Amino acid sequence: MNLLSFFQWLEGTAGSVAIRESTLLYPIIETTHVLMLCLFLGMIAMLDLRLLGAGLRGIPVSEVAGRLLPLAFLGFTLMTISGMLLFYSGPVRAAGNIFFRIKMVMLALAGINAALFHVTIYRRVTDWDCDSTPPLRARLAGFCSLLLWSAVVICGRMQAYNWFDQAKG
Amino acid sequence: MNLLPLFQWFESTTIGTTVRESLWLFPVIECVHLLSLAMLGGAVLVVDLRLLGFGLRAQSAHELAKKLHPWLVWSLAAMIATGIPMFLSEALKCYYSPPFWYKMGLLVLAVFFAFTMRRRVLSGDTGPLRRRLTAVVSLALWFGVGFSGRWIAFY
Numbered sequence: 306m307n308l309l310s311f312f313q314w315l316e317g318t319a320g321s322v323a324i325r326e327s328t329l330l331y332p333i334i335e336t337t338h339v340l341m342l343c344l345f346l347g348m349i350a351m352l353d354l355r356l357l358g359a360g361l362r363g364i365p366v367s368e369v370a371g372r373l374l375p376l377a378f379l380g381f382t383l384m385t386i387s388g389m390l391l392f393y394s395g396p397v398r399a400a401g402n403i404f405f406r407i408k409m410v411m412l413a414l415a416g417i418n419a420a421l422f423h424v425t426i427y428r429r430v431t432d433w434d435c436d437s438t439p440p441l442r443a444r445l446a447g448f449c450s451l452l453l454w455s456a457v458v459i460c461g462r463m464q465a466y467n468w469f470d471q472a473k474g
Numbered sequence: 475m476n477l478l479p480l481f482q483w484f485e486s487t488t489i490g491t492t493v494r495e496s497l498w499l500f501p502v503i504e505c506v507h508l509l510s511l512a513m514l515g516g517a518v519l520v521v522d523l524r525l526l527g528f529g530l531r532a533q534s535a536h537e538l539a540k541k542l543h544p545w546l547v548w549s550l551a552a553m554i555a556t557g558i559p560m561f562l563s564e565a566l567k568c569y570y571s572p573p574f575w576y577k578m579g580l581l582v583l584a585v586f587f588a589f590t591m592r593r594r595v596l597s598g599d600t601g602p603l604r605r606r607l608t609a610v611v612s613l614a615l616w617f618g619v620g621f622s623g624r625w626i627a628f629y
Contacts, residue, residue: 459509
């Protein structure tokens, strides 16, 4: 069974049909997905601004990360659940959409960027915790994070427009 | 007062027409609107969650609000600056959309609340109950703005 026939099967399941055809369910899930941007990306952006030395200066970086990342994780969880439900409601069109594919790649890159930050420069955070302008590698991580997450949001939004739809027929 | 002619004029403005007739302008403006939403949401949430006792608890809510004030103001400005051309491009649709009117009403309330009562609570030494209440009202108002904003697309 290849991926396409799996998605076709998925699209025919009762849950997928129910979300797709519901006048309330789909908008509610989508609104949840959009508003979780504030909790997820909002918190990430605050940390990134601190890493760039552009916001929340004077507060130790480890404190910003330690206090805000749990909130971001909560946002990420809700974002992932609502996002998977949106995908589930129309997997064939989504999977064939170029913006969806770019979005998934950007998502992976954003994850790699965060992981790299945490296992490298953040390990030595005690050395630069209170610097109002953190070292170059930390600034770079913050910059890449803002850039990659913005790309995720932009691709997610563009996915709704059908200029490049493969399933348009 | 009949606002329909006004909204018809909005729709016929140069900006409205340009955005409506362009394939990519609306989506691009919409993306900036969304990215500003994340920033505005972040700046509001950090302070309101602090008032509720979550997040950056070692700092005072007043201090956080002061540090984040420029980001709050600029992201709000970006949201309004991107919201206006989108509105102009589909002013008639908005005129007939109940969520649009809810959004505008809640937006006025949210901004008014943020720059009056919430500001006073943040700078003054108020009791914990009033601080929490302020955060709940602020979050509810902004949530209402975002929620009804998204629903303009559906109704």
